[in-house]
Amino acid sequence: MRHERSLFARLARRISLVLGVGAALLVTAAWYYAETAANKAYDRLLVGAALQMAESLSVEDGILTARLPTSAFELLGLAERDRIFYRVIDTNGQTLTGYDDLQSPTPLDDVDNVPRVEEGIYKGEPVRIASATRVLADPAVSGEAYVIVAQTNEARSALTRELTLRATGLVFIMSLLAFAGAMLAIRYALQPVERLGAAVHRRDPHDLTPVSVDVPRELDPFVGSINHFMGRLNERVDLLQRFIADAAHQIRTPLTALSAQIDLLGADKLDKAGRQHYERVRERTGELARLTNQLLSHAMVIHRADSVQLEPISLVDVARRAYRAAIPITVDPDIVISFEAPDDRPFVLGDAVSLREAIVNVIDNALRHGAQHRLEVRVGASDTEAFVEVVDDGPGIPPEGWEKATQRFATSKSHEGSSGLGFAIALEVANAHGGTLSFRARDEKGFTVILTLPLYTGVVK
């Protein structure tokens, strides 16, 4: 499976792309506006100066005279570093004063009394050029005189730069804030996904009930799918278990018949080799019968865990009943068997049938594989827990085998006829009751298997 980039990385990439493009657009717009603003501001000075100069034209003694006001130049001087060029053209089109070669980009005749400002080049420098018209109606001098004023662009460029730079700074800060905000928002928005993942991950493998985590509406289909899938899986597992139970049940009848037939066969009519085979067939049939019983018992335990209402019961009663059921009448008389229970019966919330089955299996296991001379069953309680301990003086299970021992059909002693389901059933029951199945390593007393259950503290009827 190719590893897809995380949702976070994808969103971050797309958002930063959008923000980047947006910032670039904004900066471009800011530059455009800054240039327009700078041009407007300085064009006003330029037009003002041109108008002042045009106003200064007068006819003295029949001659057109220009007394260019210093204030016009001071006005232009507000753009401190800019060079100033001007030209005054009289009514005959002759230069009255100023720079002879300064030209207006468009013919002056077109000027309709409104001062204009245009781009141009003068003395190899880009300039803004304003022109103003003065209409003279003196008897001696009549017609239109023009004033052309040009100014270099340093102050405009500087202002444009400064405005753009500031706007860029703001856009940059805003973009950073937006990005940081978006990242936080994405993290927050993705949290339910992680929570759902964690909840599914944390789940017990046997738990096939619907997932119940609060998720945003957008994740509902996803959770729905998970739950739908779990439901179907659950049905299949149920079917499978029922099938196993049915199969075990079906096998039991012919098996019983088989056992009876083997007993009837009798060993005495056989020779030595035949007797050996006969014994082996009998043992294997016994194992088969026990396995079938355990399978049934396992299926029953699981079924009850799902369906039976737990109620307060005395653990001592249950343990004693299990003890009686587990110890066969034909038990080896060499083994000392004991049962200890406190007077104040610890109560637990549980299903008596399942618990009895669990304890029977533990005792049976101890009898079958452990106890040589001694087997003790003890019931006890601490402040919060009640427990059943089964101690035997057998070799026990080394600590590294403990985990494996509780798995189904996993045992190191299959040659001795173990089905390997005993501890699995006990563990199943313990888990269904919120308890545990644990071991205590071999000491002077022997090897101990402990079934611990939460103590019931409510009032017993």
Add this chain to the structure above:
Amino acid sequence: MIVFSPRWILGLVFAFIFMASALAAEDNKTVFPAIESETGRLTIYSTTDLAAMKPLIEDFQKSSPGIAIDYLEYLTNELNSLASEACRKGEPLGDLLLSSSVDQLLKLANDGCAASHTSPETARVAGWANWRDEVFGFTYEPAVFVYNSRLVPPAEVPRTHVELADLLRERLDYYRGRVGTYDIRLSGIGYLLAFNDARQTNTVFGRLLESMARASAVARCCTGEIIEEVAKGNLYIGYNMLGSYAYEAALRHPHLRIVVPRDYTLVLSRGALIPRGAKEADLGALFLDYLLSERGQSVARSSAFYFTETGGLPPDVDGPQNLKESGIAQPIRIGPALLAVQDRAQRQRFIEDWSQSLIELNSPAWTRE
């Protein structure tokens, strides 16, 4: 009455310039050889008297001993026409231009004839004395009244422009032909000062001009000439003299006195400009930095221009303690407003008006001797 047409005056001006430059070509050049082996040769075109610049140049050579300096001296208008002609042809004139006529330098810079220069020294220049980092003012020179104390009685010493106008009116016979000022047709600086006088107070200037015309004021090309005449006693009062020259002369002639007018005082800053494309622009910049530096300014204060923007007036000068703090100083700002001063129509018209008021009335007896 002779009528001065603009063309006539222009012709006169150019004729004079041509003559002056032809005559001056030989003796206006002073060479300051390098103290040690020569590593560079700096050419300065200047309107400043050699006497004033000499201490500065010599002190500069102490710090840069490998630099030889050719110092060429011109009148302001001559220098301007030479420089603008050179700029038009694209052959820069020298490596540094120094002119008291800052309006002409500003026009040159506006026409793109100047190279810009920035350094820690130029950063110290006041805003009003720096345009585009191309034209720098490196002195602070008030336009003052000069009088001969032997001929002007203490009670009559004028201390404002109005007092001067009134004095000439009241004692017309005594001062007839005895007041000297710039001939603004010849002197760029005279024109600049007169123009700014007119801007400053049109009425007072008009009155003063009228009084001077009635008193047959004498117009001369240069500060030096008028001051010498005042020292000699041919003239009694000199108007709008550059403080630096006046003070230098007063040191030599104890009876020569200086008044810094108390109503307003025009302050001129001599300008410096590095022509665009100058061969030794680096040396020009080096010398300019020297002029603007603490050291250059202190040499200028002690032995070249005497007046400074920050310090007090030099001793024995009649005027407020500190020009700048007194608020009467009106520095001529080095900025685009000077373009209006340089406008040719403006100039022509102004000089015409001035000439009409002053020159035609003017032919004192002693000048004919």
